[in-house]
Amino acid sequence: MRLDLWLWAARFYKTRSLARTAIETGKVEVGGQRAKASRALRAGDGLRISRGEEQFEVHVLALSDTRGPASVAQTLYAETEASRAAREAARALRAAERNGYQAPETKPDKRARRLIRALGDIDAL
8 A cells, every 4th residue: 555645644734735745855754764655554654744843753554555544544553652752752842832822802003014114034143
């Protein structure tokens, strides 16, 4: 079974083309090595998947070429405990970083918009 098709069926990516792009850019490794989208995947293979800020380390349990409900997709793989703990710790860290942020109550007025435009993108420096 093709790797990109399995990633789509296991609901790691929303479309096959997104899965193929992730594989080609090196965000998916099979057995610690970069793979092609057409690589034959077998039960028992170990995958490392980077999706956004999340990292998954999974073992393939079953193969499927059809995309079903999430409950069925979760039976196709088993995530390692170390991977699950690392994702939870990263999620808690991101939540703690967001904790002090408070969105502005109103839109900026004309004077504030001019000031924002004059300052430009401060982070680009």
